[in-house]
Amino acid sequence: MVSSVGLPKKLPLLSHTGARTASTRPHSRTQSAGRRRNEPNRSKALLTGIRNILVIGDLHVGSIYGMLPPDFVSSDGAEKPQNDGQKYLWECWQDMKTKAARFSIDSVVVNGDLIEGKQPKQRASELTLLAPNDQESAAVFLMRDLRNWIEKNTGRQVPFFFVQGTEYHEGRGAEELESIAARVQGANIDSNFSGRHCKEVLDLDMGGTVLNFAHHLGGGSGFTRSGSLDAEALWCQITSSKGQAVAADLIVRSHLHFFMHVEHTGRHAFLCPCWQLQTRFARHRSAYKLMPDIGALIFHVSPDAKKQGADPIAFTKLLYRLPAPRVNQFEVGKKLREAA
Ligand SMILES: [Fe+2]
Numbered sequence: 067m068v069s070s071v072g073l074p075k076k077l078p079l080l081s082h083t084g085a086r087t088a089s090t091r092p093h094s095r096t097q098s099a100g101r102r103r104n105e106p107n108r109s110k111a112l113l114t115g116i117r118n119i120l121v122i123g124d125l126h127v128g129s130i131y132g133m134l135p136p137d138f139v140s141s142d143g144a145e146k147p148q149n150d151g152q153k154y155l156w157e158c159w160q161d162m163k164t165k166a167a168r169f170s171i172d173s174v175v176v177n178g179d180l181i182e183g184k185q186p187k188q189r190a191s192e193l194t195l196l197a198p199n200d201q202e203s204a205a206v207f208l209m210r211d212l213r214n215w216i217e218k219n220t221g222r223q224v225p226f227f228f229v230q231g232t233e234y235h236e237g238r239g240a241e242e243l244e245s246i247a248a249r250v251q252g253a254n255i256d257s258n259f260s261g262r263h264c265k266e267v268l269d270l271d272m273g274g275t276v277l278n279f280a281h282h283l284g285g286g287s288g289f290t291r292s293g294s295l296d297a298e299a300l301w302c303q304i305t306s307s308k309g310q311a312v313a314a315d316l317i318v319r320s321h322l323h324f325f326m327h328v329e330h331t332g333r334h335a336f337l338c339p340c341w342q343l344q345t346r347f348a349r350h351r352s353a354y355k356l357m358p359d360i361g362a363l364i365f366h367v368s369p370d371a372k373k374q375g376a377d378p379i380a381f382t383k384l385l386y387r388l389p390a391p392r393v394n395q396f397e398v399g400k401k402l403r404e405a406a
C-alpha cells in the first residue's frame with residue numbers, strides 16, 4: 067500500500083513481482099549495496115511485500131546542462147537538437163529506465179527542480195529552451211515517457227508524486243511545476259502545505275514505514291558534505307519526539323546535486339543525485355568541489371521487516387560518470403581565429 071500520510075482515501079494496492087540485481091555498463095556505477103547488505107538478514111517472508119520507489123530529481127529541463135528529449139520541437143516550430151552533454155544525459159537516462167524496469171516500480175517521486183525556469187540572474191544565458199511553455203512541454207514529455215515505460219513493465223498504474231523544488235527554477239508559487247504535475251496527473255499529497263498538484267514536503271506511509279521527501283537542504287563547508295544530512299536526521303528525531311513531525315524511517319533530499327547516504331540506528335537519510343551537468347553557478351564556487359553526481363535512487367521498502375524489528379530500508383543507486391573533461395592542447399605559434 068502506498069499512501070500519503072493522513073490520506074483518507076488509500077491508493078490501489080500494488081502487487082510486487084520481485085527485484086533483480088541491475089547489470090553494469092562501462093559508464094554506469096550501479097550498486098545495490100544496501101539491498102545486498104540487508105537481504106541476507108531478511109527471511110523469505112520478509113522479502114514479500116517489498117515496495118520499490120524510484121526517486122529522480124533536479125532534471126533542470128530547459129538548461130543547456132539539463133535534460134532535453136531528442137527531436138524536441140519548440141513552440142516556434144523549430145527543432146531543438148540536443149547538445150553533446152544533453153545527448154550523454156539522455157543515454158544515461160535510457161540506461162536508468164532499463165535498469166529501473168528490472169524492479170517492479172510501485173511509485174515515482176520527482177523531488178524538485180524538474181525545470182530550469184527563466185534564469186533572470188543569468189539573463190537566460192544558460193537556457194536551451196527559453197519559452198516557459200517549451201520547458202513545460204519537454205518536462206511533461208519526459209514524465210509521460212517514464213510513466214509509460216514503467217507502467218508497460220509493471221502492467222499497472224504507477225503514481226507519480228511531485229515535490230516542489232527551488233523557487234528560482236519552478237516559480238515563487240511553484241506555478242510552473244503545478245502546471246506540469248497537473249498535466250501528468252501527479253498523485254494527491256495530503257498535507258496542509260501549499261500547492262495543489264505538488265507540495266514542498268511529502269510524508270509517505272507504507273504500512274507503518276514512513277518515507278519523507280523534500281527538495282532543500284543546506285550545503286556543508288570545507289571537506290564535510292554529510293553534516294547537513296546528518297543534522298536533518300537528528301532534527302527529525304527531535305521534532306518527531308515532540309509530536310511536531312512524523313518519525314521518518316527514510317529521509318530524502320535533493321538540491322545539492324550529489325549523492326550522499328547517512329545512516330543512524332533507526333533512520334536513513336539520502337541526498338539524491340541529479341540530471342544536470344556542472345553549471346556556471348557551481349564553477350563560480352569551485353570548479354573542482356561542486357561536481358554533480360548523475361543518476362537516480364531506488365528504495366526497496368519492507369514494512370514487514372520493520373514490524374519484525376529489522377531495517378525496512380534497502381536501496382539501489384544508479385550513478386553515472388560525468389563526461390570526460392576537454393583539455394586544450396597548447397601549440398606554440400598557433401594561428402589566431404578570425405575576429406568576429
Ligand atoms: Fe537543482
Ligand SMILES: [Fe+2]
Nearest residue numbers: 179231232321
Ligand atoms: Fe534546488
